[in-house]
Amino acid sequence: MxxxxxxxxxxxxxxxxxxxxxxxxxxxxxxxxxxxxxxxxxxxxxxxxxxxxxxxxxxxxxxxxxxxxxxxxxxxxxxxxxxxxxxxxxxxxxxxxxxxxxxxxxxxxxxxxxxxxxxxxxVAETRGTKTRITCTRKTTPGLRIVEKQAVLHGGGFNHRFSLSDAILIKDNHIAAAGGVRAVLETAKTRASHMMKIEIEVDQLDQLAEVLEVGGADVVLLDNMSPNELQEAVAMADGQLVTEASGSVSHDTVAAIAATGVDYISSGALTHSYxxxxxxxxx
Known part of the structure; x- marks a missing residue:
């Protein structure tokens, strides 16, 4: 290619x-x-x-x-x-x-x-699944653009290049904003129609709340077991793009991909090679 x-x-x-x-x-x-x-x-x-x-x-x-x-x-x-x-x-x-x-x-x-x-x-470990491997912002300061290009050369995909690319609501945002409902409702009110919204959850009850409130385009499933990921994919049922993150390695990536998530993000691609x-x- x-x-x-x-x-x-x-x-x-x-x-x-x-x-x-x-x-x-x-x-x-x-x-x-x-x-x-x-x-x-x-x-x-x-x-x-x-x-x-x-x-x-x-x-x-x-x-x-x-x-x-x-x-x-x-x-x-x-x-x-x-x-x-x-x-x-x-x-x-x-x-x-x-x-x-x-x-x-x-x-x-x-x-x-x-x-x-x-x-x-x-990427080779995900063959036969729909899952795509993507990088993160855990790059060498000043060299992000070439490191993310290297991920593409390896057959992967790129996540955000900067904080200005998309709204990614992490656990600290949720805590500071007063919870999942509060942070999503604020994001829905203020976000441009051209801006994607992704929210991180580490528990299935949080995902249920995300689905109830609505407004998110992508859900980041953080440090969930393969069984939890499989259940999360079933709960999302195509309403959200699903992204698994945390504890991704050569030994675990195939099992994570088998759960049916759309993306697996790995900081290791650009910090532990x-x-x-x-x-x-x-």
Whole structure:
């Protein structure tokens, strides 16, 4: 499956900031000291393990920001599966430029491919069901847009990008507003007709109250057992989109999906992944 690429205008501030952090005030002093300015090389960005790739667009931008004259050929697209030993990208040109962009490029690819690979593993556990895997806002500050893109590359779906995307009423909102009925009635009164309303519940009697009051579009079923989730789906009976959250792992996701929920949200996709091993070889 192909995925729409983010525009470079969106990505450039993130990549430029990472390069500025790495180059510091004096630039790559090791390369400036030991590599002749005229030296040219060909390098390959290689996968050192099987993975679902993400971050190649970002890596290419890192190399081009350092040196627009570099010749870059990508052999894979973000969202594709690769095998250990596959060459993901080839870069030719100034050796100094390649070396100066290397770490930033690898940092992005390793981490984003880690997110995509973990997402793909959870998605695989839901095959045969209608359930979709989605991420949360538990992302690295400043990198949300690329981390959520990596979730898409792994076959998942995106939840809110920010607090301004939708109304998501959590347990603390309910407590502060005076209960399920009070918070939903207020939300119904004040929300735009274009704005979705989701409410979190952790007990079936709360769900019953949500259904009685009305006004919600989605219900977040938090930390419920598979039996409770199955009962919640039956209670909702298509009136609400159902989303399960809490204690989601490779070991539990199949059982959660089997309950019939529409979505499973997992913060682990963007905070507990393992970076994929990728390397740049001259």
């Amino acid at each position: 192909s995925y729409p690429a983010l525009h470079d205008l969106i990505l450039e501030p993130l990549v430029r900031s990472a390069l500025m952090e790495d180059l510091g005030a004096n630039g790559d002093i090791t390369t400036l000291t030991v590599i002749p300015a005229a030296a040219t090389y060909s390098a390959r960005l290689n996968a050192r393990e099987d993975a679902v790739i993400s971050g190649l667009q970002v890596a290419e931008l890192a190399f081009r920001l350092v040196d627009p004259k570099l010749d870059i050929i990508t052999h894979f697209h973000d969202g594709q599966h690769c095998a250990k030993g596959d060459a993901l990208m080839e870069i030719q040109g100034s050796a100094a430029s390649i070396l100066s962009a290397e770490r930033v490029a690898l940092n992005f690819v390793g981490r984003l491919a880690g997110i995509a690979t973990l997402t793909a593993a959870l 393992r970076s994929v091993d990728v390397g740049l070889d001259f």
